[in-house]
Amino acid sequence: MIKFWLKRVKQGILTENIEFDYELESIKKELKKSIKAKFAGSLAIRMVDSGSCNGCEAECNALSNPYYDLERLGIYFVASPRHADIMLLSGLVTFNMTPHIKDAYEQMPDPKWVITLGDCPAMESVFDKTFAIKAPAKEHLPIAHHIKGCPPTPEDIIRGLLEFLKR
Amino acid sequence: MRVIAKYAKDLKTHFEVITVYDEEIIKESISKENPKIKTVMRKHPCCIWFERKIRDDFGIQIEDAFDKRPLLHHERFPQDIYPMRKDFIQKEIDFTDFVPYIYETIGGDGVFEVSVGPIHAGIIEPGHFHFSQAGEDILHQEIRHFYKYRAIEKMLEGKTLFEAKKIVSRISGNESIAYQIALRDITLDATKMALPTSLRVEHAILLELERLIHHFTDLGFIPNDAGFASALAYCSKLSEDTRRVMFRLTNHRFGFDTIGFEKLNFDIPYLKDFMDKLDKEIDFFENWIMDIPSLWDRFDSTGVLSKENAQQYDCVGVVARASGIAIDRRDNKFYRSYGFEICTQKSGDVGARFQVRLCEVKNSIKMIKRFIEDYRQNSMVLKNGDIKDGEYFSFVESSLGEVFMTIEITSGKIERFFVRDPSFINWQVVHRMMPNNIIADFPLINKSCDLSYAGNDL
Numbered sequence: 017m018i019k020f021w022l023k024r025v026k027q028g029i030l031t032e033n034i035e036f037d038y039e040l041e042s043i044k045k046e047l048k049k050s051i052k053a054k055f056a057g058s059l060a061i062r063m064v065d066s067g068s069c070n071g072c073e074a075e076c077n078a079l080s081n082p083y084y085d086l087e088r089l090g091i092y093f094v095a096s097p098r099h100a101d102i103m104l105l106s107g108l109v110t111f112n113m114t115p116h117i118k119d120a121y122e123q124m125p126d127p128k129w130v131i132t133l134g135d136c137p138a139m140e141s142v143f144d145k146t147f148a149i150k151a152p153a154k155e156h157l158p159i160a161h162h163i164k165g166c167p168p169t170p171e172d173i174i175r176g177l178l179e180f181l182k183r
Numbered sequence: 184m185r186v187i188a189k190y191a192k193d194l195k196t197h198f199e200v201i202t203v204y205d206e207e208i209i210k211e212s213i214s215k216e217n218p219k220i221k222t223v224m225r226k227h228p229c230c231i232w233f234e235r236k237i238r239d240d241f242g243i244q245i246e247d248a249f250d251k252r253p254l255l256h257h258e259r260f261p262q263d264i265y266p267m268r269k270d271f272i273q274k275e276i277d278f279t280d281f282v283p284y285i286y287e288t289i290g291g292d293g294v295f296e297v298s299v300g301p302i303h304a305g306i307i308e309p310g311h312f313h314f315s316q317a318g319e320d321i322l323h324q325e326i327r328h329f330y331k332y333r334a335i336e337k338m339l340e341g342k343t344l345f346e347a348k349k350i351v352s353r354i355s356g357n358e359s360i361a362y363q364i365a366l367r368d369i370t371l372d373a374t375k376m377a378l379p380t381s382l383r384v385e386h387a388i389l390l391e392l393e394r395l396i397h398h399f400t401d402l403g404f405i406p407n408d409a410g411f412a413s414a415l416a417y418c419s420k421l422s423e424d425t426r427r428v429m430f431r432l433t434n435h436r437f438g439f440d441t442i443g444f445e446k447l448n449f450d451i452p453y454l455k456d457f458m459d460k461l462d463k464e465i466d467f468f469e470n471w472i473m474d475i476p477s478l479w480d481r482f483d484s485t486g487v488l489s490k491e492n493a494q495q496y497d498c499v500g501v502v503a504r505a506s507g508i509a510i511d512r513r514d515n516k517f518y519r520s521y522g523f524e525i526c527t528q529k530s531g532d533v534g535a536r537f538q539v540r541l542c543e544v545k546n547s548i549k550m551i552k553r554f555i556e557d558y559r560q561n562s563m564v565l566k567n568g569d570i571k572d573g574e575y576f577s578f579v580e581s582s583l584g585e586v587f588m589t590i591e592i593t594s595g596k597i598e599r600f601f602v603r604d605p606s607f608i609n610w611q612v613v614h615r616m617m618p619n620n621i622i623a624d625f626p627l628i629n630k631s632c633d634l635s636y637a638g639n640d641l
Contacts, residue, residue: 020413020471063306067331070637071356071437076306077400078426081419095304111276112257112330113309116301142349147266147276148334167356169436 029082050181051090055101058090059177062100062124063133066117067149068107071167072134076104078170091177097123106133106167108143109151121157129160131180134167141166185497186223188587188603189233191241193269198241202230203576203587219244229497229608240267240336255329258282266337287325289315294322297622301330308636312625319621324614331640339600344370344570344590347597352439355604355638360386360393361581362638363442365588365602368577373570373592381559383517385449386442388554389429390579391547393438395461396425397582398540398547401633405537406472408627409481414472421464428457445564455555461548469541482534486616486628489531496612500584500605502632505539506531512580521553522546533631570595581605583635604638 051059063076076093079086094100097120109117121130130153135141137153145151153159161183163176187203191213198213200220213220220237222245224230234245235254242265245251253260259278265271288296295316301309309330315323335354339347344366351366352359364386371378403418426436432449433441441447472478488498493506503510504527511525526542528535574591584605591599609632616628 017471017475019467023467064302065308065331067333067640068308068637069353069356069359070308070635071353071359071439073306073308074356074400074437078419078423081423082416083420083423093306097302107331108333110331110333111260111278112255112332113301115259115278116309116330120302142353143333144338144350145274146334146338147271147273148332166353166439167437 046178048089050178055090058092059102059181060092060094060100061102061104062097062120063093063104063106064097064117064120066105066107066113066137066153067110068134068136068167072106072136075167075170075173076133079173084170084174086174089174097121098125100124101128103128103130103157104133105130105137105153105157108136108139108141108149109153109156111148111150114150114156117153118156129180130157131161131163131176132159133163133173133176134165136166138162138164140164186227186229186233187497187585188589188601189223189230189237190589190601190603191237191243191267192591192599193241193267195269198243200237200243203589213243218242219246221246222248224248224250227497228495229611232607232611239265241265242268252285255332257329258284266334284327286313286327287323288313289322293317310636312629314617314622314625316622319623321617321620321622321625324617324625326610326613328610328636329640331637333641335602335641336600339597342597343595344373344592344597347600348443349440351602354602354641355635356437357397357635358393358581358583358586358604358638360389360438360442361579361586362588362602363438363440364390365577365579365586367442367444368579369575369588369590370570372575372577373573373590375571381561382444382446384554384557385447387518387521388449388454388551388558389433389438389441390581391551391554392425392429392432394547394582395544396422396429397633398544399425401540401630402468402472402537402544404630404633405482405533405627406478408630409478411475411478414468414478417468421461421468424457425461428454446562448560448562449558451555451558451560455552458548458552458555465541465544465548469545479534481624481627482537483530483532485533485624486620486631487530487532488612488616490529492612492615493531496615497608498612499608500580501536501539501543502609502612503584504528505535510585512578512585518550521550521557523550533627536631583633583638584609586638602638602641604635604641606634606636606639609634610639 132153139151161180165172185205189202192199198218200211202209237243239253239255258281261279297314297316300311311327313325351362354362399418399422403415406414429438430436488506490507493503493508507529509525509527513523524546526539528538572592576589579586587603589601
């Protein structure tokens, strides 16, 4: 373990030293400010997958890696809809998931918002409509914001959350 | 004999049920009036889901089955609708009254049930796990999936192979390159074209890169589920680095829509440099992680799958290899000549699955280095030939295991598309890993298999 800590000290902090441009740095600052003002310091997100390819989930997981480290901005992925301010909804809203999504939304405390993640929930992805798909999500839940992409990159997601907070 | 897949087709006059074994393919004709088949689930338990799926898709009854519950069609799905029949053309169905699903449970004094999902605590895909518990000990677990059922098979019918590409790319994000290669092989077969080696090498690099990304994620998440978070920080960095390399090479972080018949021409010095770095990183990681006793205390003898059980369930991929079954679709002349070595372990526990992944990461890095030596820059566009009608099969080893894809083409269009993700088989064996484990170890066991929900549910 001592070797690990030596390497860790030598490596330094990755989050601030990578090829992020200044623009993104300023976005992050702004983001931190608006979270503080609107959500008393922390924004709790419940990620719900309603039938995606797992790409959007992989990118959300990437938000916690040392390069993006979303949590330092005060944005957390929480374990239950009951802890959440925002539902981040990905996927095609399948027939089998639709009742569960509505259920999760009902469990969220007010005030609450739904943000759709990726092209699927807006029915803008490459998938065709079938009997098993109930997208677009706006027919089932009030959608406050949409983050485009297939899948949206971690940067897109951070930017998208900022746009939502700005409004 | 190993069962690879079992599926059905709606031919105009009758149904056909096809069982693909590793040694032969058996086709049965079933009359459309009162369609029924005999089950093979007693001999091949992995056929339980295949046969339940056939019943839901086509309305073919499984006569002597012990499990006749619906699989794809959940509580609110209309009864007596068989969507894979050709005469089903609806684009919209309505929710019906709730018909409860009867879970497999164990009763008794003090035995209780725990149900988990479909929406889980982490950022993962939806699925349901139903436990029968005696205190902390798991007595039995039933896995129920198909929450992500998008009806991909039906969606692709009537499309050309070219039109299908974008959708096939996105069936399972973690295995996108593998799925695209499976479709590539079918396209080559249908147009009677041969694949030039330089293009094959290029695609093989991408497939190994995808395997690296996925394995790195797992090598981080498995220790994380045992409470060792620094491994996740380390590996998620490597995974992100590799994903950025994927972006550099293909212009997409997951490599969607990249496998085609046009050469991409990679930046080889950059790739070589990265592989050298990765080599050192993974050596460091191995030395460090193998030497943490508290972690291996959790890994060893947790979630054991015996070789007998793995064979009985016809397991594939990392799960099979960790239980001592040497099965890998890359075990051929092409890959061997680039340094492929099969990675197996005997103990079949979480530790074994972790070590198989670690071994495969090292082998993939070694192979990519050899591929690079053989890499030729050239511009090449293969022209699409005429697609000949027929039935085509292909196999690819994704990061999870063997992907099997079959497409039947009639008048240039897809008549029947079927793909079997390695997860479809492996999900069915997960409950055999549960006895003698406590429920707190379930996330660790589940993550050590890291199966796909999207590829499974289609």
